[in-house]
Amino acid sequence: MTLFSPxxxxxxxxxxxxxxxxxxxxxxxxxxxxxxxxxISDAVVAEVAQRIGITELDVRNVATYYSMLRFKPAGxxxxxxxxxxSCMLRGGYEIYERxxxxxxxxxxxxxxxxxxxxxEVECIGVCCWAPAIQVNYDFHDELKPDLVPGIIDGYxxxxxxxxxxx
Amino acid sequence: MADVxxxxxxxxxxxxAGTLLIDACRKAGIEIPAFCYYPGLSLQAACxxxxxxxEKVGKLQTACTTTVAEGQVFITESAEIAQARKATIExxxxxxxxxxxxxxxxxxxxxxxMTFKYGAGESLYxxxxxxxxxxxxxxxxxxDRPRCILCYRCTRMCGExxxxxxxxxxxxxxxxxxxxxxxxQAGQSNSELDCEQCGMCIDVCPVGAxxxxxxxYKTRPWEMNHVSTVCTHCADGCKVxxxxxxxxxxxxxVRADNRDKSxxxxxxxxxxxxxxxxxxxxxxRLTKPLVRNEAGDLEPATWEHALRVAATKxxxxxxxxxxxxxxxxxxNQTTNEENYLLQKxxxxxxxxxxxxxxxxxxxxxxxSALAGHPGKAASLREAxxxxxxxxxxxxxxxxxxxxxxxxxxxxxxxxARLYIANSGEIKLERQATAVQHLSDDGYPALGAYxxxxxxxxxxxxxxxxxLLVIFxxxxxxxxxxxxxxxxxxxxSVRFAYLGDYANSRGAADMGLLPNLLPGYVPVAEPGAFDxxxxxxxxxxxxxxxxxxxxxAKGELGALLVMGANPVAKLGIDLIALNNTFVIVQDIFLxxxxxxxxxxxxxxxxxxxxxxxxxxxxDVQLTRKAADRAGVKPDFEILVRLAEAMDADVKRLxxxxxxxxxxxxxxxxxxxxxxxxxxxxWLAANSxxxxxxxFDPLAVLDEIERLVxxxxxxxxxxxxxxxxxxxxxxxxxxxxxxxxxxxxxxxxLFTSGTLGRYSPAxxxxxxxxxxxVVETAVE
Ligand code: SF4
Ligand code: SF4
Ligand code: SF4
Ligand code: FES
Ligand code: FES
Numbered sequence: 001m002t003l004f005s006p007x008x009x010x011x012x013x014x015x016x017x018x019x020x021x022x023x024x025x026x027x028x029x030x031x032x033x034x035x036x037x038x039x040i041s042d043a044v045v046a047e048v049a050q051r052i053g054i055t056e057l058d059v060r061n062v063a064t065y066y067s068m069l070r071f072k073p074a075g076x077x078x079x080x081x082x083x084x085x086s087c088m089l090r091g092g093y094e095i096y097e098r099x100x101x102x103x104x105x106x107x108x109x110x111x112x113x114x115x116x117x118x119x120e121v122e123c124i125g126v127c128c129w130a131p132a133i134q135v136n137y138d139f140h141d142e143l144k145p146d147l148v149p150g151i152i153d154g155y156x157x158x159x160x161x162x163x164x165x166x
Numbered sequence: 167m168a169d170v171x172x173x174x175x176x177x178x179x180x181x182x183a184g185t186l187l188i189d190a191c192r193k194a195g196i197e198i199p200a201f202c203y204y205p206g207l208s209l210q211a212a213c214x215x216x217x218x219x220x221e222k223v224g225k226l227q228t229a230c231t232t233t234v235a236e237g238q239v240f241i242t243e244s245a246e247i248a249q250a251r252k253a254t255i256e257x258x259x260x261x262x263x264x265x266x267x268x269x270x271x272x273x274x275x276x277x278x279x280m281t282f283k284y285g286a287g288e289s290l291y292x293x294x295x296x297x298x299x300x301x302x303x304x305x306x307x308x309x310d311r312p313r314c315i316l317c318y319r320c321t322r323m324c325g326e327x328x329x330x331x332x333x334x335x336x337x338x339x340x341x342x343x344x345x346x347x348x349x350x351q352a353g354q355s356n357s358e359l360d361c362e363q364c365g366m367c368i369d370v371c372p373v374g375a376x377x378x379x380x381x382x383y384k385t386r387p388w389e390m391n392h393v394s395t396v397c398t399h400c401a402d403g404c405k406v407x408x409x410x411x412x413x414x415x416x417x418x419x420v421r422a423d424n425r426d427k428s429x430x431x432x433x434x435x436x437x438x439x440x441x442x443x444x445x446x447x448x449x450x451r452l453t454k455p456l457v458r459n460e461a462g463d464l465e466p467a468t469w470e471h472a473l474r475v476a477a478t479k480x481x482x483x484x485x486x487x488x489x490x491x492x493x494x495x496x497x498n499q500t501t502n503e504e505n506y507l508l509q510k511x512x513x514x515x516x517x518x519x520x521x522x523x524x525x526x527x528x529x530x531x532x533x534s535a536l537a538g539h540p541g542k543a544a545s546l547r548e549a550x551x552x553x554x555x556x557x558x559x560x561x562x563x564x565x566x567x568x569x570x571x572x573x574x575x576x577x578x579x580x581x582a583r584l585y586i587a588n589s590g591e592i593k594l595e596r597q598a599t600a601v602q603h604l605s606d607d608g609y610p611a612l613g614a615y616x617x618x619x620x621x622x623x624x625x626x627x628x629x630x631x632x633l634l635v636i637f638x639x640x641x642x643x644x645x646x647x648x649x650x651x652x653x654x655x656x657x658s659v660r661f662a663y664l665g666d667y668a669n670s671r672g673a674a675d676m677g678l679l680p681n682l683l684p685g686y687v688p689v690a691e692p693g694a695f696d697x698x699x700x701x702x703x704x705x706x707x708x709x710x711x712x713x714x715x716x717x718a719k720g721e722l723g724a725l726l727v728m729g730a731n732p733v734a735k736l737g738i739d740l741i742a743l744n745n746t747f748v749i750v751q752d753i754f755l756x757x758x759x760x761x762x763x764x765x766x767x768x769x770x771x772x773x774x775x776x777x778x779x780x781x782x783x784d785v786q787l788t789r790k791a792a793d794r795a796g797v798k799p800d801f802e803i804l805v806r807l808a809e810a811m812d813a814d815v816k817r818l819x820x821x822x823x824x825x826x827x828x829x830x831x832x833x834x835x836x837x838x839x840x841x842x843x844x845x846x847w848l849a850a851n852s853x854x855x856x857x858x859x860f861d862p863l864a865v866l867d868e869i870e871r872l873v874x875x876x877x878x879x880x881x882x883x884x885x886x887x888x889x890x891x892x893x894x895x896x897x898x899x900x901x902x903x904x905x906x907x908x909x910x911x912x913x914l915f916t917s918g919t920l921g922r923y924s925p926a927x928x929x930x931x932x933x934x935x936x937x938v939v940e941t942a943v944e
Contacts, residue, residue, distance in 0.1 A: 055331060055347065056347070057331070057332070057333075057334040057345070057346075057347040057356070058331075058334065060334065060336055060345065060356070061334035061335055061336055061345070064336040064337045064338075065336075065337065065338050067338075
């Protein structure tokens with residue numbers, strides 16, 4: 001029994017054998033699991049612990065250290081707004097404020113329809129095009145506050161398009 | 167390693183190369199402050215309190231990770247170092263609540279002491295402090311995050327020391343918390359502790375972040391007196407320091423630990439030793455003698471009356487039916503002096519050899535097997551130092567927590583090789599070099615199997631130059647003999663045999679056996695006892711089951727039970743005792759006491775002075791810590807009973823000028839109840855204020871004089887150390903049936919009848935049972 005898709009399960013099987021110490025696979029396993037399940041649930045903790053052969057406490061000790069691992073479901077589109085130095089100097093906070101306003105949620109909030117969540121994050125590595133945000137694995141850079149509603153609408157449309165037809 | 171010489175604060179020091187600087191300094195009397203360093207645990211270097219200046223090195227170095235080498239030069243106190251330490255403390259206090267006035271640790275807190283020393287009383291921080299609510303993790307362990315300084319002593323103690331790994335560190339930076347392993351949701355720190363509940367984590371916490379369910383918010387440290395005595399539970403015999411406070415009807419125990427690391431256990435105590443002292447204050451304690459009235463009910467009575475009733479009846483049975491119609495059952499939790507006195511009372515006053523106790527191991531067989539082979543019995547200390555150990559049977563983690571601790575420590579710190587042969591799976595296999603699983607009846611053949619040397623296990627064991635053989639209750643009678651014989655063929659083998667209760671070994675050593683006198687001297691060949699024990703019969707008496715058979719047949723006129731509960735243990739039919747007059751000395755109204763005609767309320771092991779012998783033969787001094795109005799030590803009860811029977815008390819207890827060299831009362835405990843009773847008795851009998859018949863140490867003299875193997879090192883004994891007995895025992899001709907040995911198999915939270923009266927142990931047992939069910943469901 002596994003929580004994961006056959007593909008991911010196979011990938012995790014390979015991962016634990018890859019390092020001299022099985023527990024070295026812990027962080028990548030958690031990241032992949034989060035990508036598929038959406039967050040690190042109790043069940044994820046249990047399965048990862050069991051796959052590596054360490055205690056659940058060990059998994060939690062490591063997982064809670066990393067701010068990019070979440071323990072509650074995020075929105076379908078997780079909006080991460082950088083407010084670190086380059087982005088801050090080029091208006092990152094204005095972007096962040098505009099997202100808060102448009103989505104009606106704050107840091108780590110999720111919209112009631114579950115579509116969006118918002119996070120204020122540290123440098124995401126695109127300082128040269130600051131201010132930048134990351135939505136799931138997509139980047140949007142050189143932003144102005146007025147571009148925010150368009151970005152949101154884009155994802156709304158995407159969600160509708162992807163929704164299974166009734 | 168070779169010694170090296172180096173200079174600390176201008177002083178030339180010498181230590182083996184590779185010694186940690188902090189240890190080398192401490193040994194030389196130079197104290198270096200440390201929060202995260204804890205001897206015996208892995209290095210953490212997390213707190214930066216131990217910083218020192220090393221010549222020719224750019225930055226301050228942590229003394230807890232610096233190893234000494236030839237020619238190094240260190241400074242451990244200077245303005246620069248004081249400033250660094252002060253800054254560290256200032257950071258630690260950044261989120262610290264400074265609630266010292268109500269904190270359990272206030273007055274004995276390492277953070278408080280260091281703040282006082284380095285004067286970091288003011289802070290540049292103006293930010294609001296992070297607060298978190300205190301959490302209860304289990305009935306025993308509470309965690310107060312704001313007080314935690316993240317030294318990780320607790321996580322390492324639990325993981326490395328206990329091999330339980332129940333504590334972790336979660337989150338990051340100032341949000342870090344120590345988290346237990348059970349309950350709670352992902353992302354939130356857990357809130358339940360599923361572990362052995364030993365309280366070691368609480369013990370090593372340098373501040374008041376981990377507090378104990380039984381001690382928290384109860385007292386201020388300086389309100390307690392401290393009395394060091396011996397744990398009353400399992401047969402390992404940890405030295406325990408009891409924190410005692412005066413109350414209206416005596417004094418109460420509020421805490422048990424062993425922070426001074428003295429004794430065979432260092433700082434170790436298990437849940438029973440640390441929390442299981444509360445039976446002492448149980449409302450169910452017997453505090454008045456009870457005598458069965460005409461209506462058939464037990465009714466409170468005065469001591470005089472109860473003793474008179476008991477004595478009259480004992481005399482009557484002795485005179486009319488003879489001593490053979492009287493039975494005596496002794497205890498596994500009373501002192502050696504009491505056990506010795508009980509059998510002497512039985513043999514010389516009641517004129518009977520019908521004396522026995524609940525046997526949990528076949529110590530007589532062990533003594534007989536070792537007879538004539540001096541230097542082959544191992545102290546518990548050796549489990550922590552022996553290079554190779556063969557553990558056969560038993561389950562130390564559950565039944566001998568200190569032994570398990572010593573073995574783990576030895577493997578971890580000294581790379582000792584632990585070989586385990588067991589019919590079950592035991593947790594210590596995690597530390598084992600090699601494991602051999604046996605069938606349930608495979609124990610007797612083990613020696614022969616090893617000699618065949620046809621497995622990796624037996625080859626490894628046989629290759630050891632010296633071996634400490636520790637074996638469990640699986641071995642009885644002839645099997646003990648053949649195992650010991652197997653070992654004695656080899657050059658350097660020492661033995662330890664695992665029994666169950668605090669003084670089970672002492673009960674056997676002191677002759678609570680129908681056929682053997684103290685020191686396993688057969689009653690048929692009493693030797694030195696002959697001259698001293700007037701009226702000693704040379705025929706063996708009845709064993710415990712035989713006594714109850716006799717009672718059922720109406721042949722047992724009287725039964726005296728001291729601190730035992732045979733009715734529950736043996737499942738005795740209630741009507742079996744209908745025709746027997748039963749006298750019980752106990753702490754509680756046990757199943758046996760409830761059937762008695764006279765019940766005499768006794769003091770517990772924590773309320774009297776004496777000695778006890780652990781299962782390894784190490785003798786230790788118990789001291790009177792608590793006091794309870796109304797009760798008397800079993801020793802005094804026996805003396806008074808003898809006196810009420812018009813026996814010559816002076817023959818029973820060698821007290822007074824001519825008879826003894828025992829001390830003049832210095833070793834009686836912190837409280838004076840005993841001394842008061844002395845003065846009353848002495849005045850009543852117009853004796854010198856010097857020695858009393860209630861002084862158990864007068865009997866210790868006699869034990870040392872008469873009991874083979876008990877020539878004790880008194881200086882060490884009274885200094886609070888364990889002293890080994892040398893079983894230079896007289897050979898045993900008549901060994902009793904091995905079927906009389908019934909192991910109790912008490913676990914981490916049970917302790918025979920006594921454990922049932924400890925609310926703390928009951929709560930822990932219940933809690934852990936629920937945790938196990940929860941985990942199983944998941
Ligand atoms: S009580 Fe003992 S076993 Fe439990 S967490 Fe503390 S150290 Fe570990
Ligand atoms: S709880 Fe105590 S022992 Fe554990 S890390 Fe905090 S201060 Fe150290
Ligand atoms: S290991 Fe035994 S003697 Fe030591 S504290 Fe626990 S019960 Fe008491
Ligand atoms: S500071 Fe925003 S991407 Fe680096
Ligand atoms: S004691 Fe050395 S860093 Fe903590």
